[in-house]
Amino acid sequence: MTALEVRNLHKRYGQHVAVDDVSFTVEKGEIFGIIGPNGAGKTTTVESIAGLRTPDSGSLSVLGLDPTKDRAEVRERLGVQLQESSFPDAIKVAEALELHSSFYRNPADWRELMELLGLTEKRDTQYKALSGGQKQRLSIALALVGNPEVAILDELTTGLDPQARRDTWSLIERVRDTGVTILLVTHFMDEAERLSDRIAVINGGRVAAVDTPAGLIARSSGARQVRFRVSQPLDRSVLTDLPDVTDVEITEGRWLVTGRGQLLSSVAGALARARVVAEDLRVDQRNLDDAFVAFTGRAPESPGNSTRRVG
């Protein structure tokens, strides 16, 4: 079953093309990640899905509905946590949750949600007195208070400390386990890799790739590297003769082997045949950061950089 379908989405603001041509499909029950550099069109894409922007061309479908024409129905069934959204300073946590739950036909139990997000002890705290993490958790709770079938979470853990980020991740996994489809926009690669079933990489207003995290990493990887020390003398040619190996460097007893394909098993096999034990063996683990660089030509922002930006 398809939860979201985006076809050839195009949106410009005056001369500036925010989204050039974006298409992807999100299946029900999936956590679908969107990553890409700042200004790639991520936020405009999700705002169009949320019905906040009207696309210039292309088509959108949310649970089979059109976000522009079937506004009311989409709003009942789609929960949104926006980047840069806020609430009145003096509103208390419990008041905000109770108020928002009154907007929906079949709301979730807001007290339960407040408990789930660890906000119960802050129930009588005014919004302006909450910490960044608590504000973020309230915003997530409000996105889920309508019992949505699909939730859009834009920059979910921006501004949270590492423990709060991990807690939020497990919360999102629990929410997904209840059958909610999640569209996750993030510029944290670890977050996208950990949570997403599939990821779209958006670059320059276009989809550069859509795949599972492992698939993206595999597709992007060029050279692989293996490092080790050896217990006995070893002739370089033992490794340079291997078809998978492209280069061998030896610096002060440390071997650095560069190659492709099943590099590690080729090297390990050759060493075993030569009766040499490799010590301190390390394989350069490729991750989503590398895939991001490969597909966008830019480095992802580090998780330490927690400033909010419009993407």
Place this chain on the structure above:
Amino acid sequence: MRALLKMVKVEGTLFLRDSATVIFGVLFPTGLLLGLGAIPALREPSPETGGLRDIDIWAPTALVFGMVMIAVQHVPAVIATYRERGILRRLSTTPAHPRGVLLAQMIVALASVVVSAALMTFLAWAVLDIAPPERPLEFVVAFVVGYAALLGLGMVSAAVVRTSSAANQLGTLLFVALMFFGGAFLPRVVMPDVLREVGEFIPPGLQALTAAWSVEAGQITATAGGQPFWPQIAVMAGIAVTASAVAAKLFRWE
């Protein structure tokens, strides 16, 4: 409907937590009237005004003060802040249209000036012996229609400003202009005729409020060339409708 009631409740609670607005918008008009009433010279019946005291004639200005404060200072500032901080935008992703929050704001703004006016007319009567409105029906009509005209101007201001600080600046400007015709700087009774006649077209319509409160005071503040009571009300109703339509046309949600 349930969502609107909840919004009115929440906006009302937020209003009460905003102590500056409660003090200046709701309590200050009464304090101002009682303070001026403490000056003996203003409590002297004057033969030129048919035995009325200055305070009797001036009382409606204190009422206007609270109405203007809430309608053109408080409401636009809150709405501009809600827009600036993405609160309206956030609401438009829920089944509750952000229109609801504007409506809730206006309901709370009306309730607060009703409380302010009730408190003031009661204490004016109890402490200063200023009689309650002599023509209660006309008074309520002049109050509600005049306030609707003021809120209309407030909503135009909320519609055109981009930021909350611009809302505050424009609000202050409107406040000073409206309070001039509201008799805060120069009592209506000593204004030249031309200013009094222009004042009949300036919300909330001080002359209509004065005449409905005290027939005698109304005769003293009226001019020979001025409009009768009901045409003044019609002017205020026209301003309310026009301003609301303009505000609705110009309003930006983000």
